[in-house]
Amino acid sequence: MDFEPSDDQRLLVESVTRMLRDTYDFTRRKSYMALPEGYSPAVWSQFAELGLLGLPFAEEYGGFGGSAQEVMLVMQAFGRVLVLEPYFPTVVLGGAAVNLAGSAAQKQAILPAIAEGGLKLAFAHSERQARYDLTDVVTTAKRGGGWVLDGSKTVVSHGEAADKIVVSARTGGERYDEDGITLFLVDAGASGVARRGYVSRDDTRAADISLSNVSVSDADVLGEVGGGLPIIRRVIEAGIAATAGETVGAMEAMNEMTLEYAKTRVQFGQPIGSYQVVQHRLADMFMAQEQGRSMAMLATMSIDNPDDGARAHDIALAKVGVGQAGRYVSQSAVQVHGGIGMTEEYAVGHYFRRCMVIERLFGDPAYYLARLAAEVG
Amino acid sequence: MDLRFTPEERAFREEVRAFIRDNLPADTRDRMKLGHPPRKEDTIRWQRILNAKGWAALSWPKEWGGPGWSAIQRMIFLEENLMAPAPELLSFNITMIGPVLIQFGTDEQKRRFLPRAANLDDWWCQGFSEPGAGSDLASLKTSARPEGDHYVVNGQKIWTSTAHNADWCFVLVRTDPNARKRQEGISFLLVDMKTPGITVRPIVSIDGSHHLNEVFFDDVRVPMSMRVHAENKGWDVAKYLLGNERTGIARLGKSRERVHAAVAMAREVNFNGAPLIADETFRRRVAQLQVDTKALEITQYRVVSAYDKAKGAGRADPLSSVLKVKGTELLQAATELAVDVAGPLATPIWAQELEAMNEPDELMEAGSAGTASYLMLRAASIYGGTNEIQKNILTKAVLGL
Numbered sequence: 001m002d003f004e005p006s007d008d009q010r011l012l013v014e015s016v017t018r019m020l021r022d023t024y025d026f027t028r029r030k031s032y033m034a035l036p037e038g039y040s041p042a043v044w045s046q047f048a049e050l051g052l053l054g055l056p057f058a059e060e061y062g063g064f065g066g067s068a069q070e071v072m073l074v075m076q077a078f079g080r081v082l083v084l085e086p087y088f089p090t091v092v093l094g095g096a097a098v099n100l101a102g103s104a105a106q107k108q109a110i111l112p113a114i115a116e117g118g119l120k121l122a123f124a125h126s127e128r129q130a131r132y133d134l135t136d137v138v139t140t141a142k143r144g145g146g147w148v149l150d151g152s153k154t155v156v157s158h159g160e161a162a163d164k165i166v167v168s169a170r171t172g173g174e175r176y177d178e179d180g181i182t183l184f185l186v187d188a189g190a191s192g193v194a195r196r197g198y199v200s201r202d203d204t205r206a207a208d209i210s211l212s213n214v215s216v217s218d219a220d221v222l223g224e225v226g227g228g229l230p231i232i233r234r235v236i237e238a239g240i241a242a243t244a245g246e247t248v249g250a251m252e253a254m255n256e257m258t259l260e261y262a263k264t265r266v267q268f269g270q271p272i273g274s275y276q277v278v279q280h281r282l283a284d285m286f287m288a289q290e291q292g293r294s295m296a297m298l299a300t301m302s303i304d305n306p307d308d309g310a311r312a313h314d315i316a317l318a319k320v321g322v323g324q325a326g327r328y329v330s331q332s333a334v335q336v337h338g339g340i341g342m343t344e345e346y347a348v349g350h351y352f353r354r355c356m357v358i359e360r361l362f363g364d365p366a367y368y369l370a371r372l373a374a375e376v377g
Numbered sequence: 378m379d380l381r382f383t384p385e386e387r388a389f390r391e392e393v394r395a396f397i398r399d400n401l402p403a404d405t406r407d408r409m410k411l412g413h414p415p416r417k418e419d420t421i422r423w424q425r426i427l428n429a430k431g432w433a434a435l436s437w438p439k440e441w442g443g444p445g446w447s448a449i450q451r452m453i454f455l456e457e458n459l460m461a462p463a464p465e466l467l468s469f470n471i472t473m474i475g476p477v478l479i480q481f482g483t484d485e486q487k488r489r490f491l492p493r494a495a496n497l498d499d500w501w502c503q504g505f506s507e508p509g510a511g512s513d514l515a516s517l518k519t520s521a522r523p524e525g526d527h528y529v530v531n532g533q534k535i536w537t538s539t540a541h542n543a544d545w546c547f548v549l550v551r552t553d554p555n556a557r558k559r560q561e562g563i564s565f566l567l568v569d570m571k572t573p574g575i576t577v578r579p580i581v582s583i584d585g586s587h588h589l590n591e592v593f594f595d596d597v598r599v600p601m602s603m604r605v606h607a608e609n610k611g612w613d614v615a616k617y618l619l620g621n622e623r624t625g626i627a628r629l630g631k632s633r634e635r636v637h638a639a640v641a642m643a644r645e646v647n648f649n650g651a652p653l654i655a656d657e658t659f660r661r662r663v664a665q666l667q668v669d670t671k672a673l674e675i676t677q678y679r680v681v682s683a684y685d686k687a688k689g690a691g692r693a694d695p696l697s698s699v700l701k702v703k704g705t706e707l708l709q710a711a712t713e714l715a716v717d718v719a720g721p722l723a724t725p726i727w728a729q730e731l732e733a734m735n736e737p738d739e740l741m742e743a744g745s746a747g748t749a750s751y752l753m754l755r756a757a758s759i760y761g762g763t764n765e766i767q768k769n770i771l772t773k774a775v776l777g778l
Contacts, residue, residue, distance in 0.1 A: 002378060002379045002682060003378055003380075003678060003679045003682045003683070004378065004682070004683070004686060005378060006378070009378070069378050259776055259778075262778070263778070273776075273778045274778070276769075279768070279769070279772040279776070279778055280765070280768045280772070282772065282776055282778070283767075283768035283769075283771040283772050283775075283776070284768070286699075286771060286775055286776065287699050287702060287703060287771070290676055290696060290699055291669075291672040291673070291676060291699070291703065292672075294672050294673075294674075294675035294676045294679065295668075295671070295672050295675070297378070297380060297675060297679075298380065298671060298672075298675055300378075301378065301379070301380030301381070302380070314671075317667065317668050317671045317672075318671075320664075320665075320668045321668050321669075321671065321672045324668075369661055369664050369665060369668070370657075370661065370664075372664035372667060372668070373657060373660035373661040373663070373664040374660070375664075376640065376654070376660040376663045376664060376667075377640060377643075377644070377654050377660070
């Protein structure tokens with residue numbers, strides 16, 4: 001066992017942190033939000049230059065062969081400044097889907113383009129009626145030359161920005177069946193694809209996507225026909241591990257700004273940080289952060305475990321633990337800040353909202369707790 | 378970063394588990410499985426078995442009988458020992474006075490006390506708290522007045538766990554009542570419990586057991602050769618003792634064992650016409666404990682692995698306070714679960730009825746012992762620095778407030 005980052009990992013964190021220091025602060029972030037894309041294309045190019053967009057891909061596909069650990073560390077740095085760019089849907093989710101299920105030709109066509117910054121992906125699985133149920137897919141793909149897709153997907157992170165969309169659809173079976181779900185790579189500009197974009201509570205953009213009579217070829221099938229669910233599960237596990245890291249970064253940032261505020265905000269003639277009731281809240285926030293960090297490490301170090309059951313169990317533990325920690329730290333950070341924490345112009349509320357969004361991404365703590373509960377005994 | 382145990386670490390765990398399985402006396406195991414605390418003789422016998430194997434003086438250097446394990450190995454051993462469940466090594470001996478003497482003791486003190494502490498030939502107890510000095514330990518008043526080559530000790534200690542079993546006590550005393558700072562007038566003495574003038578009075582705790590004591594010192598003569606470290610430097614020794622490596626402080630194995638016991642009992646008891654284990658609310662409560670256990674387990678690995686990397690040098694990791702707070706919260710939640718599962722069986726004090734029975738009723742016994750364990754472990758967030766004090770430590774050490 002070893003919990004220290006390697007020298008290479010340390011260097012990676014340093015260079016990412018340096019780049020973010022130059023590109024991100026709360027004011028600049030607001031200006032990125034105001035851009036038509038809802039993020040900064042210039043910053044996206046910097047991600048590409050730094051090699052972040054190819055981080056988890058093999059070198060033969062223009063990547064750096066990084067592991068989930070490196071992704072976690074980068075996401076942690078992103079969480080500290082609330083990065084708006086579509087890294088998560090493109091590199092973590094979409095990239096994982098192609099990496100796990102793609103043919104050599106598909107990988108060659110997509111991964112190097114992502115790494116260079118020329119291609120963005122979205123991962124469109126969730127449907128309005130499904131809530132957190134991964135098998136609840138009613139979008140269909142029917143034979144017709146290649147395949148014809150019909151249906152709709154909801155809250156697709158950066159769905160508008162994507163050049164290609166990874167779409168799940170039923171090629172067989174009934175709603176809730178584990179078999180019969182297939183993944184497709186769909187051109188965002190294909191005829192019949194309509195995207196309705198909006199701002200999500202965390203200031204990032206998302207979209208509802210409708211597919212009406214969308215034709216794709218056999219070459220656009222990702223993985224086996226009908227065998228999409230295991231891939232979707234693994235993509236989501238990678239997403240959970242990555243956003244666990246992001247939550248840790250966000251908790252660190254909230255704890256730092258709350259501590260700073262407690263040192264400087266004077267009430268009753270003293271900094272509020274001199275009051276023990278506030279100090280103990282800060283200590284609890286620190287403990288939640290560290291327990292959350294432990295769980296993010298668990299998620300990260302579990303996702304390559306070939307044992308499906310054990311991996312899913314650890315991911316569920318981590319999802320609950322990180323979600324609860326993030327919620328506690330967010331709520332406490334706003335509480336200790338008092339009125340200023342309630343304002344849109346102050347950063348802490350934005351961290352609060354990002355944690356809230358992550359918490360319910362692919363299932364909230366209650367959902368995963370129920371799953372763990374089913375295993376008890 | 379690598380979360381997995383190495384093949385060597387896994388093999389080590391197997392070795393420990395097998396040794397405990399083959400050598401833990403059956404009567405000890407049976408008692409403890411039901412949730413009873415080990416008896417004095419259980420603890421002594423088991424520590425001697427471990428010491429004969431070279432596994433008792435966990436963190437001590439090899440020259441003093443330590444096994445030469447890494448912190449991770451020690452943690453694995455402690456987990457397996459608690460999970461067995463086997464009696465814990467006597468912490469006063471192994472994690473308190475042993476390391477203190479190794480760090481501060483004279484050669485004579487080391488030679489005389491360390492081998493006997495490892496083998497539990499001497500049972501040590503800790504004379505720190507006083508009626509007026511609990512969390513505010515530095516306000517202690519027990520005095521030691523020099524007289525020739527002796528100190529004459531007068532005063533009172535309280536909450537002295539197992540003083541009634543103890544052969545020796547390490548005691549914090551005030552040797553300079555006029556010190557500029559309260560911490561600077563304190564010395565650390567080793568006191569033979571058979572010395573005239575010592576009176577031990579039992580305190581029965583809410584679990585009905587006699588574990589705690591008051592210890593009175595009435596003109597107790599202690600040779601100056603029994604002082605550890607310099608006169609008036611006892612606070613440094615106490616700080617070292619309290620901040621010393623706390624690998625085992627989370628007592629995760631104990632929490633796990635209690636949750637297992639609760640789940641086992643939940644298969645046997647009824648809830649609305651079905652076994653309690655089938656109840657969703659119960660299962661979610663267990664699942665939440667599993668989440669909390671896992672988070673703490675990894676935090677503990679982080680502390681332990683950092684300790685090994687630093688070769689044990691440096692100060693106590695402030696994450697130790699996280700282990701203490703979260704570990705005791707978990708321990709209390711786990712014992713609370715077991716009591717809730719027992720339902721009405723948690724209320725009677727069965728001791729005499731159980732003695733009189735020919736066939737043991739395991740459910741009754743587990744219910745009764747589970748309650749004792751629940752009540753006893755309310756102390757976990759009080760001893761060793763209350764959880765509130767731990768948060769003060771975090772506030773200072775980590776937050777810099």
